[in-house]
Amino acid sequence: MAQLPDWLLLVFHEREPYPRRVPLEDAYANLELPSSDGDRPFVYLNMVQTLDGQAVLEGTAFKIGTDVDHYLLRQLRVHADAVLYGAGTLRKDDVIVTTHPPLQERRKQQGRSPNPPAIVVSATCEFAPEVFKKKFFARTDYAKLIVTTPRAQRRDVERVVDAGVPVEVIPAGEDGSVDIPSLMKFLAGRGVRRLLCEGGPTLNVALARDGAMDELFLTTALRLGGDPEAPRIFVEPVTNYSLQLISEFRFEEHDKVRELYFRFRFLPKNR
Numbered sequence: 001m002a003q004l005p006d007w008l009l010l011v012f013h014e015r016e017p018y019p020r021r022v023p024l025e026d027a028y029a030n031l032e033l034p035s036s037d038g039d040r041p042f043v044y045l046n047m048v049q050t051l052d053g054q055a056v057l058e059g060t061a062f063k064i065g066t067d068v069d070h071y072l073l074r075q076l077r078v079h080a081d082a083v084l085y086g087a088g089t090l091r092k093d094d095v096i097v098t099t100h101p102p103l104q105e106r107r108k109q110q111g112r113s114p115n116p117p118a119i120v121v122s123a124t125c126e127f128a129p130e131v132f133k134k135k136f137f138a139r140t141d142y143a144k145l146i147v148t149t150p151r152a153q154r155r156d157v158e159r160v161v162d163a164g165v166p167v168e169v170i171p172a173g174e175d176g177s178v179d180i181p182s183l184m185k186f187l188a189g190r191g192v193r194r195l196l197c198e199g200g201p202t203l204n205v206a207l208a209r210d211g212a213m214d215e216l217f218l219t220t221a222l223r224l225g226g227d228p229e230a231p232r233i234f235v236e237p238v239t240n241y242s243l244q245l246i247s248e249f250r251f252e253e254h255d256k257v258r259e260l261y262f263r264f265r266f267l268p269k270n271r
């Protein structure tokens with residue numbers, strides 16, 4: 001890992017003074033995020049994209065951002081009661097959920113698990129043999145759960161359970177995928193008040209269309225992916241929101257801007 005910078009430049013904040021340097025370890029570690037409204041958790045999405053909008057580069061999201069993006073990704077997890085993923089991200093990439101050791105300590109002092117649990121939604125619970133070799137199944141330093149639907153075959157559920165990951169069945173929506181309102185109710189019932197979603201782009205569409213999205217943390221890498229066919233952070237139109245900028249940080253190195261970090265609030269269009 002390259003040396004991390006000591007600070008980021010806060011170039012805009014809706015409530016705090018700017019511009020000013022903020023220690024990297026404070027960028028997103030002390031946010032006072034809203035909590036559940038009772039029906040569903042507060043949902044914040046964290047994604048990374050190239051400047052031309054690619055959410056996948058050479059088959060993964062990890063290659064898009066710098067080490068600072070990876071650092072902030074782990075920092076944002078300190079606030080989460082759970083971290084949500086679509087099954088596509090587990091199949092094509094991997095699902096590893098850890099935060100930084102000092103933030104793990106903070107969580108422990110709050111009576112929480114050191115790392116938030118990872119929850120993967122899959123209507124089918126069907127995973128190819130190579131998926132069972134991923135770190136998601138091997139790691140023991142965070143809890144895991146797969147949420148599926150009655151569509152799942154019993155043998156597929158058993159394969160996941162035998163691999164050490166519990167499975168919960170909740171209703172399917174009209175299109176056969178995991179029903180988002182039922183998922184939100186299930187998570188709220190499990191005490192999830194703040195839910196971090198780390199993608200992928202297909203799940204993002206479903207959450208946004210069901211109104212289950214409150215904030216977006218978006219890293220924009222200053223590089224071009226050059227592949228117009230690559231998925232964007234939403235792979236289908238989501239037009240029922242406008243975005244309000246809450247904050248923007250920049251990573252500067254040798255007087256050059258390396259990467260941009262935006263935080264947005266989703267506003268329903270009629271507000």
Ligand SMILES: NC(=O)c1ccc[n+]([C@@H]2O[C@H](COP(=O)([O-])OP(=O)(O)OC[C@H]3O[C@@H](n4cnc5c(N)ncnc54)[C@H](OP(=O)(O)O)[C@@H]3O)[C@@H](O)[C@H]2O)c1
Pocket residue numbers: 046047048049054055056059060061062085086087088089090092093121122123124125126177178179180198199200201202203204206207231235
């Ligand atoms: N740029 C970033 O920040 C970022 C973040 C995360 C992932 N990624 C990249 O995104 C790619 C994977 O994205 P993806 O769009 O293919 O997959 P995804 O959004 O992670 O997962 C989609 C899958 O989730 C399951 N699912 C269950 N209920 C659903 C619902 N209500 N709505 C949508 N999906 C539901 C479906 O699988 P079943 O058939 O099993 O039900 C569906 O195919 C990977 O290459 C990964 O690297 C990028």
